Amino acid sequence: MTCWASVDEHAKLWLKEAGKKIIASFQTALEINTKADANDLVTNIDQQIEQYFTKEIRLTFPSHKILGEEGFGDELVNTDGVIWIIDPIDGTMNFVHQQRNFFISIGILDNGIGKLGYLYDVVHDELYYAEAGKGAYWDELKLPKLEEVPVENALIGCSATWMAPNRYMDPTNTLIPLAQDVRGTRSYGSAALEFAYVATGRLDAYISMRLSPWDFAGGKIIVEELGGIVTDLNGEKLSILQKSSILVAKPGLHAKILENYLKK
Ligand code: 2AM
Numbered sequence: 001m002t003c004w005a006s007v008d009e010h011a012k013l014w015l016k017e018a019g020k021k022i023i024a025s026f027q028t029a030l031e032i033n034t035k036a037d038a039n040d041l042v043t044n045i046d047q048q049i050e051q052y053f054t055k056e057i058r059l060t061f062p063s064h065k066i067l068g069e070e071g072f073g074d075e076l077v078n079t080d081g082v083i084w085i086i087d088p089i090d091g092t093m094n095f096v097h098q099q100r101n102f103f104i105s106i107g108i109l110d111n112g113i114g115k116l117g118y119l120y121d122v123v124h125d126e127l128y129y130a131e132a133g134k135g136a137y138w139d140e141l142k143l144p145k146l147e148e149v150p151v152e153n154a155l156i157g158c159s160a161t162w163m164a165p166n167r168y169m170d171p172t173n174t175l176i177p178l179a180q181d182v183r184g185t186r187s188y189g190s191a192a193l194e195f196a197y198v199a200t201g202r203l204d205a206y207i208s209m210r211l212s213p214w215d216f217a218g219g220k221i222i223v224e225e226l227g228g229i230v231t232d233l234n235g236e237k238l239s240i241l242q243k244s245s246i247l248v249a250k251p252g253l254h255a256k257i258l259e260n261y262l263k264k
């Protein structure tokens with residue numbers, strides 16, 4: 001039997017410790033490398049923070065499995081047991097260029113089902129978290145359920161890259177009509193931040209063409225706990241261990257975006 005209160009307590013403790021390490025790193029020289037392309041950045045701090053979590057988790061919860069962006073976790077073949085899905089720094093480009101607008105993201109699954117979600121805004125020392133079925137919080141404040149909003153009043157998060165014709169969307173069916181109809185669009189450059197903003201009503205929806213499990217695992221648990229809807233751009237359920245497009249939105253708005261702007 002898993003003692004979830006203990007898992008939650010340790011997750012919060014390690015998030016705060018990791019946050020302190022990241023803040024301390026501002027005083028040191030960063031080693032910046034690239035991954036898939038010249039704009040896909042990774043630093044020694046992304047790697048060190050993921051190694052910090054993997055070390056602590058393995059010591060305290062040896063039966064738990066880990067999936068981390070930087071590859072220090074396990075090779076997962078199934079979703080059995082408890083899995084920690086970790087993005088040590090979400091918004092690495094913001095971390096490097098701005099020293100703000102980046103988060104640590106953790107989603108914890110119980111046999112493939114989202115159980116605990118954490119989005120930590122390191123610079124502001126603000127933690128967004130949820131336990132499935134028990135409510136979602138912004139630090140001590142319990143977050144209210146998300147309410148419906150019409151498309152014309154909606155503020156949506158979406159990178160400019162996805163507004164332009166791109167390889168993931170049919171060129172005759174871009175997001176431009178949606179961008180024209182909503183009240184406004186914002187691009188923050190951190191999926192975790194954008195999930196936290198949907199959870200708190202600062203954004204009404206967030207769209208991305210390609211995210212990995214560590215980008216959405218924590219945020220999905222929190223937003224769903226608040227009644228928000230998280231699917232791919234076809235309206236299909238996400239497969240928790242696979243890359244996917246993402247549409248996260250308030251109830252009602254999600255269906256309208258899908259029906260009127262995404263379906264051909
Ligand atoms: P990251 O900073 O952890 O890599 C940027 O718009 C958002 O998309 C961030 O949450 C970023 O996460 C994520 N992302 C996913 N794949 C990416 C890629 N190949 N290059 C840059 N950002 C990526």
Ligand code: CA
Nearest residue numbers: 041042069092
């Ligand atoms: Ca990355």
Ligand code: CA
Nearest residue numbers: 087090091215
């Ligand atoms: Ca990420």
Ligand code: CA
Nearest residue numbers: 069087089090
């Ligand atoms: Ca990352």
